[in-house]
Amino acid sequence: MSRDSYQEMSAAVQAFHDKHDFKGSGGEDLVYRVALMSEELGEISAAVTKGKGQAALAEECADLLILLLGTEISGGFDMSAAFWEKMDELMQRPARMIDGRIRVSRFEGVEPE
Numbered sequence: 001m002s003r004d005s006y007q008e009m010s011a012a013v014q015a016f017h018d019k020h021d022f023k024g025s026g027g028e029d030l031v032y033r034v035a036l037m038s039e040e041l042g043e044i045s046a047a048v049t050k051g052k053g054q055a056a057l058a059e060e061c062a063d064l065l066i067l068l069l070g071t072e073i074s075g076g077f078d079m080s081a082a083f084w085e086k087m088d089e090l091m092q093r094p095a096r097m098i099d100g101r102i103r104v105s106r107f108e109g110v111e112p113e
């Protein structure tokens with residue numbers, strides 16, 4: 001299996017959870033995981049706003065992805081199915097330029113263009 005495959009990455013994160021018994025030690029508590037993901041998002045922000053460079057950005061994005069893969073385990077859902085369902089829906093959404101940046105959204109509660 002390719003190291004780029006979703007299944008391989010998911011299995012590696014499951015092995016990480018098993019190694020430290022996350023399930024039996026609070027590591028799979030969803031509220032705790034939300035806090036950890038917020039922490040990593042802040043680190044991504046700092047990597048960008050403090051100009052730490054591409055390697056730092058990549059490391060912090062990997063931290064967040066690992067947490068997301070672990071949250072799939074904790075939450076007991078199928079991330080691959082959720083990803084493709086959402087991706088298909090996003091591809092159907094309209095896009096608008098807002099303040100010089102593109103935004104893809106359903107634009108619910110927003111005046112039509």
Ligand SMILES: [Mg+2]
Binds near residue numbers: 059
């Ligand atoms: Mg980090």
